[in-house]
Amino acid sequence: MKVYECCDIESVTKKIYCRECGQEITNEREVPDKGNVYSYTVIHVPPAEYAHLAPYTVALIELHNSNVKLTVRIAGEVEIGDEVELDEFVDGAYVYKKTS
Amino acid sequence: MTVYIQSVGMTKFGKAENSTLKDLMLQAAHEALQKAPGMKIDAVYVGNFMGGSLANQEILGAIVANDLGLGYIPTAKLEGACASGGIALRQGVLGILSGEYENVLVVGAEKMKHASTADVTQVINSAMDRDTSEKHAGLTFPGFFGVLANRYFYETGASKEHLAMIALKNRENALNNPLAQFQKPTTLEEILQARHITSPLGLFDCSPTTDGAAAVVLTSKPTDIKVLASSQASGPTMMQDAIDLLSIPAIRISGEQAYAKAGVGPEDIDVVEIHDCFSMTEMLAIEELGFYPKREGWRAIAEGKTKVTGEKPVNTSGGLLSRGHPIGATGIAQIVQLVHQLRGTAPNQMAKQPRLALAQNLGGTGAYSVVHILERV
Numbered sequence: 001m002k003v004y005e006c007c008d009i010e011s012v013t014k015k016i017y018c019r020e021c022g023q024e025i026t027n028e029r030e031v032p033d034k035g036n037v038y039s040y041t042v043i044h045v046p047p048a049e050y051a052h053l054a055p056y057t058v059a060l061i062e063l064h065n066s067n068v069k070l071t072v073r074i075a076g077e078v079e080i081g082d083e084v085e086l087d088e089f090v091d092g093a094y095v096y097k098k099t100s
Numbered sequence: 101m102t103v104y105i106q107s108v109g110m111t112k113f114g115k116a117e118n119s120t121l122k123d124l125m126l127q128a129a130h131e132a133l134q135k136a137p138g139m140k141i142d143a144v145y146v147g148n149f150m151g152g153s154l155a156n157q158e159i160l161g162a163i164v165a166n167d168l169g170l171g172y173i174p175t176a177k178l179e180g181a182c183a184s185g186g187i188a189l190r191q192g193v194l195g196i197l198s199g200e201y202e203n204v205l206v207v208g209a210e211k212m213k214h215a216s217t218a219d220v221t222q223v224i225n226s227a228m229d230r231d232t233s234e235k236h237a238g239l240t241f242p243g244f245f246g247v248l249a250n251r252y253f254y255e256t257g258a259s260k261e262h263l264a265m266i267a268l269k270n271r272e273n274a275l276n277n278p279l280a281q282f283q284k285p286t287t288l289e290e291i292l293q294a295r296h297i298t299s300p301l302g303l304f305d306c307s308p309t310t311d312g313a314a315a316v317v318l319t320s321k322p323t324d325i326k327v328l329a330s331s332q333a334s335g336p337t338m339m340q341d342a343i344d345l346l347s348i349p350a351i352r353i354s355g356e357q358a359y360a361k362a363g364v365g366p367e368d369i370d371v372v373e374i375h376d377c378f379s380m381t382e383m384l385a386i387e388e389l390g391f392y393p394k395r396e397g398w399r400a401i402a403e404g405k406t407k408v409t410g411e412k413p414v415n416t417s418g419g420l421l422s423r424g425h426p427i428g429a430t431g432i433a434q435i436v437q438l439v440h441q442l443r444g445t446a447p448n449q450m451a452k453q454p455r456l457a458l459a460q461n462l463g464g465t466g467a468y469s470v471v472h473i474l475e476r477v
Contacts, residue, residue, distance in 0.1 A: 011341055013232060039254070039345065041246030042299040043238060047225050048218040050238040055296075058239045060247055060339060071234035071340045080254050092236030 001086075003031050003068045010068045033086035034099065035063040035070070037078050059084070061096060072096045103196045105325040105474065106203070106317040107135030108436040113312035113424035114213075114281040121148075121155045121211040124313035125164055128429075129207050132315040133168065139317065142201035144175040147188030147208035148428035151177070153223045155211045164207055181227035182377060183463030184208065185314070185431025186332075186470030192318045193330040193472075202320045208432035209313035220309050224427075227464040229337040242306050244339055244465040245378040246298035251345050252380065253300070258398035260300050263379040264291040265401050267304040267421055270376060273408060274418025277437075277447035281310050281424030305379040310424035314432035316439075322477075325439055328364070328456070329473040331357035335466040342466075346395065350469035351388035351460060358458070358471040359390070366390035369473070370454030371441045372412065373434035375462035376419040385460055386414060389471075408448045416441060416448040431461035431470060442476040 003010045005027040007020035018025050040059035043050075050056070057074045061084060072094040074084065087097040109131025111124050119127070125146065133141075146160040157163075161175025180187040185208030192204035212220055224241050228234070239247075252258055268288055274280035286304065294303040318327070335350030336342055343349075359365055366389055374389070376382035387397045391412050392405075400406060406414040417423045417437035420430055438457035440446035454476070461470045 009343070013338065013341065039247045039251035041243045041250065041301075042296065043240055043243050043246075044296045044298065045217065045221065045240075045242070046238065047222040047240055048216075049222065051218060053238060056238055058237050058243055058247070060251075060345065069340045069342070069345075071232075071237050071239055071338070073237045080250065092233055094233055094237060 001031055001033050001063065002028055003066060004028055010066055012068055012070050031066045031068060032064045035061040035084060037080050037082045037084060038062045038069060039080055040078050059096070070094060101197050101199060101320060103193045103327040104319050104321065104323040105327065105439055106139065106319045106323050107132045108316050108439050110279055110314040110433060110436045111312050112279050113310050113426060116311035119311065121151055121157050121209055122163055122167065124211065124311060125160065125207050125209040126167055128209070128313035128315040129164055129168060129205060132205065132317050136317040139203050139319065141170050141173065141203050141205045143173055143195055144170065144205045144207065145188040145191045146177045147185035147431055148177050148210060149179060149181055149184045150210065150212065150223050150427060154215050180468045181463035182375065182427050183431060183461045183468040183470050184428040186461030187468065189316060189431060189435065189472065190330045190332055190470055193327055196318055196320050204318045205315065206318060206432060207313060207315045208429035210426035210428045211311050212309040212426065213311045227467065232338055234338050234340055239339065240298065241465065242298040242301060242378060245380045246301045247339060248345060248384065249300050249380040252383065255346065256395045256398060260292060262398040262401050263305050263383065264288050266376065266379040266382050267291050269407055270415050270419040270421040273416050273448050274422030277418050277423060280418040280422055281308060282422040301378060301380065307377045307420040307425035310426040312424060312426035312429050314429045314436050316432055316435050324476060325442055326475045326477045327472060328475045329358040329361035331361060332468065332470045333357070334468055337464060337467045339465060346384065348384055348388055348466040350466050351385055351462065354469040354471040355389040355460065358473050362473045364456060364473065369456050369458045371416060371438065371450060371457045372414045373417060373437055373459045374414050375460055376415055376421050377425060377462065379421065381462065382414065382419065389460060408450065413450060416446060434459040434461060435472065438474055442474060
């Protein structure tokens with residue numbers, strides 16, 4: 001997964017200027033798709049467009065070898081700290097699964 | 101130049117089946133204007149979030165001016181998600197501070213109860229950055245605060261029970277507020293056993309959908325209530341951009357700026373209205389505003405320090421959780437409660453009449469925060 005960095009702030013989304021130094025952000029690097037669950041929620045009351053998925057789990061993942069976090073959907077139950085990996089990219093969403 | 105509050109007005113919050121968005125705005129504004137006799141209004145600012153998408157009604161500023169007969173004065177609607185009301189108020193304050201206006205009417209309003217929960221959730225999601233994989237993952241607005249809550253529990257000694265104590269406190273406060281949406285008593289057990297919305301948050305941890313409006317008349321003419329500070333900050337628009345998930349920088353920075361402008365600190369504030377869109381949000385806000393140390397707010401909750409009888413009363417109106425959350429009106433309704441507290445006429449009036457009051461109004465998942473500090477003079 002590609003991440004963007006400046007002044008030790010890493011993000012999966014590219015910003016134009018760095019909020020610390022004000023320079024244009026040019027550093028890019030690849031980090032593994034794998035990570036650990038940093039936190040999560042189970043959504044029982046979805047917006048209309050995701051009603052067919054409910055209840056579903058959305059988690060914030062901390063990717064390995066970085067301080068980057070990524071918001072993903074996960075099949076099944078998870079706990080904080082669980083090891084997870086990318087399963088598929090569907091309709092613009094990263095869908096993860098627990099590493100078996 | 102100093103800005104003062106002349107008067108306030110507010111509708112009953114809840115389900116206003118037979119009132120339109122316009123009816124609600126006019127009712128709150130009319131009440132505020134009746135308490136400002138002979139005052140020529142120079143401008144109108146309206147705080148509103150979903151008038152266009154849910155009520156199919158915009159041009160709210162011009163409607164208020166026209167139907168109240170205020171003349172050909174400048175008006176505008178301000179949108180900042182759930183901070184729309186606070187932002188509208190701040191524009192009114194700035195308009196007077198600039199010297200352009202002497203008297204400004206600020207109205208906040210929302211009409212939501214006629215729509216389904218799925219549709220309201222969908223529209224509220226427009227307060228997140230939709231152009232991201234985070235949105236496509238299906239994160240919702242309440243979901244964001246559910247993720248925060250699980251991490252907060254993981255890093256501290258807090259549990260769902262501490263969130264329930266916040267919800268219970270605010271419900272108990274609402275019982276004495278005739279304008280509040282929820283006036284049915286509840287118990288810790290009922291709150292803990294309620295159905296899940298975005299676990300660990302249950303029904304009582306989430307603010308409701310509400311119809312309602314509130315209004316304030318600001319003036320450069322001295323009154324008994326001075327606007328001591330007005331500040332606003334922006335923050336990350338995505339959960340995955342948070343440096344510290346348990347921090348909402350916009351709240352912290354807007355608070356720090358307000359304290360600096362007012363020349364006071366968090367210890368000086370006598371009474372507080374905080375943006376408890378979720379019980380978890382109140383927990384983080386009492387920390388970010390400096391009332392309690394980071395990751396220690398739950399202890400203050402457990403010790404009852406934020407109750408009306410505590411050292412730092414928070415949400416004596418019932419808060420968003422139980423007074424109700426008509427989105428654009430919320431930031432103004434906070435001011436209504438604080439003005440009443442300072443004047444000694446509030447529901448849940450503090451035993452010792454307060455002198456300094458703070459309102460904090462949040463928009464999005466930390467995208468906006470507005471803080472106002474009021475002083476009884």
